[in-house]
Amino acid sequence: MDPVAALSAFDRQLRRELPPGDPETTVEREPRLIRHVSTAAHSWQGVVWTDLDAATADAAIAAELPRFTGDYEWKHFSHDRPADLPDRLAAAGLVADVLEAVVVAEAAGVPDFAPPAGVEIVEATTPEGIEKATDLHQRVFGKDMSKLRAQLLAAAPGTLDVVLAVAGDEVVSAARTDYYPGTDFAGLWGGGTLPEWRGKGIYKAVVSRRARLAQARGVKYLQVDALPTSEPILRRAGFVRITTTRPFTARPR
Incomplete structure (x- = not known):
């Protein structure tokens, strides 16, 4: 790339x-x-x-x-x-x-990473799936996710993928893809994993599943605004830093 x-x-x-x-x-x-x-x-x-x-x-x-x-x-x-x-x-x-x-990879170039034994990656774009994803994010990030939940539920058809990593009956990780019709890009957002399930390869498996879904839609580039905890994992999956970003607001978040 x-x-x-x-x-x-x-x-x-x-x-x-x-x-x-x-x-x-x-x-x-x-x-x-x-x-x-x-x-x-x-x-x-x-x-x-x-x-x-x-x-x-x-x-x-x-x-x-x-x-x-x-x-x-x-x-x-x-x-x-x-x-x-x-x-x-x-x-x-x-x-x-x-x-x-801000890291970017070509969707076709992201390798396939299998989830660890006992974990399944499933697609979940129904309202129930979105609820499960935002509930997981609330547990992981400790923030109110009601605004995000409303945003995802209101998303236009074809502009969103949500995937869950499930171990038995428990959702242990969740993430989404936002599609931008008319562009070469899709954005990978919201990757969150429960602390006790980190370091097992789940995040990489969730990234590669989203890459395959995006590739099937003809997307060229995947883009992530990556925190320091995520960037090394994404680099090993083929992502390259192209710039950095920082939001400025009226008050601390």
Whole structure:
């Protein structure tokens, strides 16, 4: 995979040209900034792309500040300009969240990893399956997942895969794939595994199952915003870091 070509496609398709994710979301395009805004409580909102420089950055940030209520965020990427944009966002009172690596792989290049003995990977896009996935995420991450649950239940047909890792009657891991029609990309999100089941190869098996599902749909690239705990595993599965990202919000999360 050519990382430079992948980053160029990522910026164009998933930032500058990405259509709204649901009927409640609107894309607002300005000459140097693109944002997504929504009337639905479960929809993501924020700045997705900028083309700023030292002369225009502070005015753009100041104009955007009134929007920073609720979960609105400025999604900054390390290759965005100017180079000191994170410092300018912080100086304006915004709070930096966790830094994540944006890693990409070609779906066809992700190997097949079998789950450990006694664990089965199953597809679960029904409302019951979504409930099981978000319940698992609530256990793993210790956060209220009601907004995510509403978002997944409202997803348009064909834009979502949910997979579960099941041991006996217990869901031990869950993750999803978001599809972006009209692009070369699918996003892998929400990989969470119960602590006592980590280190057994379940996460890799969940990644490869999602890769096969995406490949069957004709997807070229898989993209993940990876935490430090996930990036080494994804690198061993063929993913390459193309940039990093960090959201800025009005208050700590």
